[in-house]
Amino acid sequence: MSSIKDHPLYIRMKQLPPQEVAQWVLGPTSIESAATGLRKEAFRRVAKHITVGKAERTKYGFNSDTNGEIARAMEWAFQAGIKAAEKGGAAQVKSASVDADSPDPNARHA
Secondary structure: OOOHHHOOOHHHHOOOOHHHHHHHHHOOOOOOOOOHHHHHHHHHHHHHHHHHHHHHHHHOOOOOOHHHHHHHHHHHHHHHHHHHHHHOOOOOOOOOEEOOOOOOOOOEEO
C-alpha cells in the first residue's frame, strides 16, 4: 500500500488543524476577536473540511480518523469560545436554574 502523501490529490485530503482551516474565512483575524457571525462561519468551514476530507480519503481507499478530527475541532472551538468570553467578544450565556418546587424535575426557568 502506498502512502497517502504519494497521492496527487494529497493536498485536498490532508488533515489540517482547525486553526488553519478557520484562517481561510477569517484571514489574519484571530478566532477569539472575530465577530460572532464570522466565528460561526469559520466553525462551519472546519466541519465541512472534516466531512469532505473524510469522503475524499475514503473514496481513494485511505484511512481517516474522523472522530479524532472532530474531537480536536470541538476542543479548539471550546477553547476559542472561552477565550472570546474572557475578552468580552462572545455573549455570556445565562445559566438556567432548576425549579425545586416543580413536579417535573427537568423543568427549568431563567
